[in-house]
Amino acid sequence: MVTSSSRLGGHIHVHKIERKSEMKYLGVFVDQNLPWGPQIQHINNTLMRNIGIINKLRYYVDVHTLKQLYYLFIYPYLTYGITSLGSACKTRLQKIKTKQNRCVRSIFFAHSRDSAMSYLSLLQILTLDNIYTFK
Secondary structure, three states, X not given: XXXXXXXXXXXXXXXXXXXXXEEEEOOEEEEOOOOOHHHHHHHHHHHHHHHHHHHHHOOOOOHXXXXXXXXXXXXXXXXXXXXXXXXXXXXXXXXXXXXXXXXXXXXXXXXXOOOOHHHHHHHOOOOHHHHHHHO
């Protein structure tokens, strides 16, 4: 049986709610104006770290294993919250697209100026825009 503190003669303590400009909820950073800047920065930092891991491992494993590592280290960060994040300004999402392209190029030891589209299609990996459309 649940009893209310008012029945027992106790006091109800009301805590002051603090206003914040951004917060993290279920792993997604939400800003008060919803420009998705903090979330994009978080994804960008995480992708940079994980691309570094793939860059180090590419000397020791084959392309098939690197593709699996892509789906382990990169893809979840591209898909989580994409239905809301994908509607952000395209210039803000460019950093994430660039990181995805960099990762795919590094799998094939390609030059940074090579087009990533051929490597994405070779690995049968969706671009960020296609992931948003698919979801």
